Amino acid sequence: MARRAARRTTEVIIRGVKRSDVPALHEIMSSPNVIWGTTAMPCTSELAVEHALTAENRHWFIAASRNDDRSVGYLFLDWGQGRWRRIASLVMAVHDNSAGQGIGRKLLETAIHVGFQYLDLQRIELEVYVDNPSAMHLYQKVGFVHEGTKRRNAIREGIHVDGHMMAILKPLDEQSKRRGP
Ligand SMILES: CC(C)(COP(=O)(O)OP(=O)(O)OC[C@H]1O[C@@H](n2cnc3c(N)ncnc32)[C@H](O)[C@@H]1OP(=O)(O)O)[C@@H](O)C(=O)NCCC(=O)NCCS
Numbered sequence: 001m002a003r004r005a006a007r008r009t010t011e012v013i014i015r016g017v018k019r020s021d022v023p024a025l026h027e028i029m030s031s032p033n034v035i036w037g038t039t040a041m042p043c044t045s046e047l048a049v050e051h052a053l054t055a056e057n058r059h060w061f062i063a064a065s066r067n068d069d070r071s072v073g074y075l076f077l078d079w080g081q082g083r084w085r086r087i088a089s090l091v092m093a094v095h096d097n098s099a100g101q102g103i104g105r106k107l108l109e110t111a112i113h114v115g116f117q118y119l120d121l122q123r124i125e126l127e128v129y130v131d132n133p134s135a136m137h138l139y140q141k142v143g144f145v146h147e148g149t150k151r152r153n154a155i156r157e158g159i160h161v162d163g164h165m166m167a168i169l170k171p172l173d174e175q176s177k178r179r180g181p
Contacts, residue, residue, distance in 0.1 A: 009102075010067075010098050011066040011067065012063040012106060015062050018062075021064075021071045027095070030042075030044060037132050060074060061076070061114070072098040073092070073107055074092065077124065089124075090124050108138065123170070125165065125166070126166055129162070130161065131161070144168045145166060146165075148165045149165070150165060
């Protein structure tokens, strides 16, 4: 039996977003699994993607191919105002052709580090569809904890799908232990 060709893996770096990423991000947000797994709208416009790059209280992380610097995945953190200033929500996706190669993990680990150590966040939260095991597996692996389920969380192909809420908290350091979070 012919040996299955080893799956080509994409070597990536995690960097900030560039204006030139818009076409590649639009392609990722238009790919079937990303529309299925997130709240990306089918036939989304490139202008909407461009606009999303400049949203306030948002920090982008881009997984770019070492080969040609093309974006193959993204993650952004949106933090709140006022008393929610140290709470952020997370949205992420990897291009269908680059999924399952550890890119999602790299994006998550970088975002958690920068979120807690530079954005001074206390909590990072997300919502994942109840029928998305690979995403849930990944989030659990990097430390996200299940906190509850939102019924009819978002519509997909005419069906309102439930979503799990998950979150990771900044580990309490010695100082915080003494002072309290
Ligand atoms: C979910 C997603 C971001 C993960 O990124 P990725 O680069 O594919 O993830 P990784 O390769 O780093 O890790 C995937 C993990 O899930 C595991 N996995 C894959 N399919 C799985 C399944 N059906 N059940 C359980 N675990 C699964 C992989 O084995 C891997 O775990 P491992 O490192 O222990 O082997 C990406 O697949 C994606 O963008 N999907 C479409 C959009 C989406 O669902 N976004 C998240 C919305 S909350």
